[in-house]
Amino acid sequence: MTTIEQTLAAKREQHLKELSDWLSIPSVSALSEHKEDMTRTAQWTADQLTTIGLENVEIMPTKGHPVVYGEYLQHDDKPTVLIYGHYDVQPVDPIELWDTPPFEPDIRDNKIYARGATDDKGQTFMHIKALETLKAVHGELPINVKVMIEGEEEIGSPNLDAFVEQYKEKLKADVLVISDTTMIEKGKPTVCYGLRGLAGLQVDLKGAKGDLHSGLYGGGVQNPLHALASLLSSMHDEKGRVTVEGFYDNVIPLMDEEKAAYDALNYDESALIEELKVPELFGEEGYSFLERTWVRPTLEINGMFGGFQGEGIKTVLPAEASAKISCRLVPGQDPDDIVERLDAHIEKHMPKGVTFTTTPFDKGKPFVTPYDHPAIQRAGEALEEVYGEKTAYTRMGGSLPIAETFSEILDLPIVLMGFGLPSENFHAPNEHFHLENFDQGLRAICNYYEKLSKTGLS
Template sequence: MLESVLTHLQAHKQTHIEELKQFLRIPSVSALAQHVPDMARCAEWVAASLREAGLEHVDIMPTDGGHPVVYADWLHAPGKPTVLVYGHYDVQPADPLELWETPPFDPVIKDNKLYARGSTDDKGQVLLYIKVVEAFLKTAGSLPVNVKFCIEGEEEIASKHLPAFIEKHQERLQADTIVLSDTQMQSLGKPALMYGLRGLAGFEITVDGANSDLHSGLFGGAVQNPIHALTKLLSSFHDEEGRVAVKGFYDRVLALSDKERESFKQVAPDENKVRTDLQVSGLYGEQGYSFYEQTTSRPTLEITSVSGGFQGEGIKPIIPNRASAKIACRLVAAQQPEEIMDAVEAHIHAQSFPGVTIQLDRQLYGNPFITPIDEPVMVAAAEAYEATFGEWPVYTRSGGSIPIIEVLGRVLNAPVVLMGFGVPGENLHAPNEHFHLENWDNGTATIARYWDKLSAISFGEKV
């Protein structure tokens, strides 16, 4: 079955690329109101493509005030796992247009790269899965696994309506595992499995003093200065070794295994080059961890802005009545944003700051995500990559946050596999975005092999 599928994909590659060009010509920019009709047209295009591939129950499903989700399924493999394919059909704005070498919504192939907005993020990678389904159904008449699709239109605007959609349609979306291709390989020809993303807790601290700004000559030295109190508080958040000094901050952190730390050495950047590129005299962070570990796999507390007092030209000799700071904590499995902000608030109340009141305003929440690398679905993905690329993928984690991935895994109680076929330097979110077409071949082959390997995995009853 598998060989005939791979042969079909090769034989119809040019037709599939032409269809991808059609997909890319639709300016489905979710962030701009002027493109609302294009978003609807793009959802219709995705639905038609899913129907053409042989999927059933194709449905353009509304969200509560946002762009629609396109759903489809094929559920005729009794006793086999069910895979939910997640992706998105919306794209970033093309600005600045003057920096594009070719029109952003008029796809062009140069040097075996397809240039267009959305080519790598995420239309090219979404269509890979649809064409693999089509190849299986046209050659074998069946799939080795059951498949569902959930293709949203708001990923580029933080998936703001999707969490509620997933909760509402949990039963329909239920699956044994989830897969998406919206990440990158290590480099061209070198696969990578990203298995962890950091979460986020963002808040603002406000320190209030007197009921108005005060003359520093009349009141200085006798009335608490909110900036003094704030800077003392901020300096208490870290110890001399770069660790966060908030009690309980590290309580839930999962320790890195020797296997993980060894794998990171294959992808870690040259720290001297990082220092040189950033033009800093030295790197600084939690001791005992590499730069890569510090920025992907350890939690942080970063002060992102501080404000207070007169900010104009010259000096205004006052005691300001208010000072504030904004803070972003990047979290790792299994930390929880609410607990971290509770711990920070307790840390604040444990300090002594007479003459001021301090408030913490909680603003950003995002749980961290991780799928252990020895999870059977991860092993199957690694084996599929190896069969296609001739080498085992490296394991990576990201310092950034994609909260919807954690939501999918948690609500559906299913492991998530990030199986990317993008390549660093493909300019996602930037002018001249492109997709290496050799990864069209490699991507479809890897997905086909992955589903074939998944069919042998037994999933127990969910609790």
């Protein structure tokens, strides 16, 4: 009988040709000029799902770009896996920094270069080909699957919440699998089981009716920039801890097993210092860099502006000053609650002599799948067997609103099983995907779905 390894080896060139065809379509969701390309990409995706033997394949409309859906539901006694990916890609600017055209895929140094190569067409394509391979080898899929591939992730998935809510019965599953994240480092298989949430706001301070001459009014009228600096400095203490009242009240602490797993990674903070060219790392006292960026909440000033910005000096007392503030949140924290606490802190600590307004930004809740959940552990085992390296179980510091959407509406565990690398220039010129992870990842996904077929999840 032909094995998975043999089938993948025999089909490798065909798979790369098909992936190149998909990458050649400029499915840039942010630009209206690519609307027809988005439609063409959705059709290409639907044709692939039909070709590999999925049933009830549909191109489902939304208020924006469509969602492509297909399913295989043949087993009463096997778990159902919902596979999520996205077929849209980022704009390519600045085009002059690309070594080869972004929509003319080029393979060199065992990497494929193209927009979408790693984010997320390449990784989504691997799941499609893994299902095709499993069906070819076994004559059927070992699990039930539902595949959902959207076209708006790169513009914030504005229609996803409504779509998932509308079709929550159709999308019901035992586990959600997403490959749209990175491995912790080259050669180190990684399963991510949690992401931080997001909340933030802009604060705008208003002083006098217009800019004032600093010689005539300085020292006698509040300077909004001074007031802003004072306000922002009140939000942290000297040890990096956020001083907003109640900010940490509901934070769920890290489990001992998780802390031990992070410590076992032996993360080289000195190498990071060298890479970033900073004199030292800084953050909340008492926590490692990984803990600070994965499992602790933060408050960051993302931008400050006001006053004269041109060359030289203009001696004015500006009329306005503003700052953008974002918070990364961890399980137990609620974005709405945090924004209310920020507002209360701003009102309490606002210096005299100015008025202010705040404007909240988009919010996203944190999520975590229990570290010891069978779906997480089987993923780690599948990766370890293929890569021959112990799997890193991580949380990640960024936010993925789509994951929170699925977690909140469908109430199912989420496995983030990424095969990209942090160095692959996603969202930047010369995006690429290492083909060693394409090859090993395909085997690992096949291995994972076979393992899930023998695992009780429901």
